Amino acid sequence: MQNRQDQAKTISNNIKSLRNKLGWNQSKLASEAGITAAALSKIEKGETRVPTIVVLNKIASALKVQPFEITGEEQQNLSEKEERNREFYRKWDILEELSQDDQDLLKGMAERLKSITDKK
DSSP: OOOHHHHHHHHHHHHHHHHHHTTOOHHHHHHHHTSOHHHHHHHHHOSSOOOOHHHHHHHHHHHTSOHHHHHOOOOOOOOHHHHHHHHHHHHTGGGGGSOHHHHHHHHHHHHHHHHHHHHO
């Protein structure tokens, strides 16, 4: 397992490489991933900042790759549910800005909706 600094550098290099292959600048990737350009810039500097799993998933989704392709880890077989969750977080990043009570309220609504649709 890599130390934090090596891990940050690997992630940084992989994000930059994948971004450049798409012909995107940092601003474009940040926008597509739903994160700030400043946050992406810090991640791409690769000094010590390792993104959270949520941010990593957003970046991976925007780049249309799996997170392991950014972290340099071995491939993981994601379930369909995990894949949907990754896409969900990319599209609904505003949820992170909600209070825990509001997040719990939305989760309850989603669970009720799921139970209704499961019955059909």
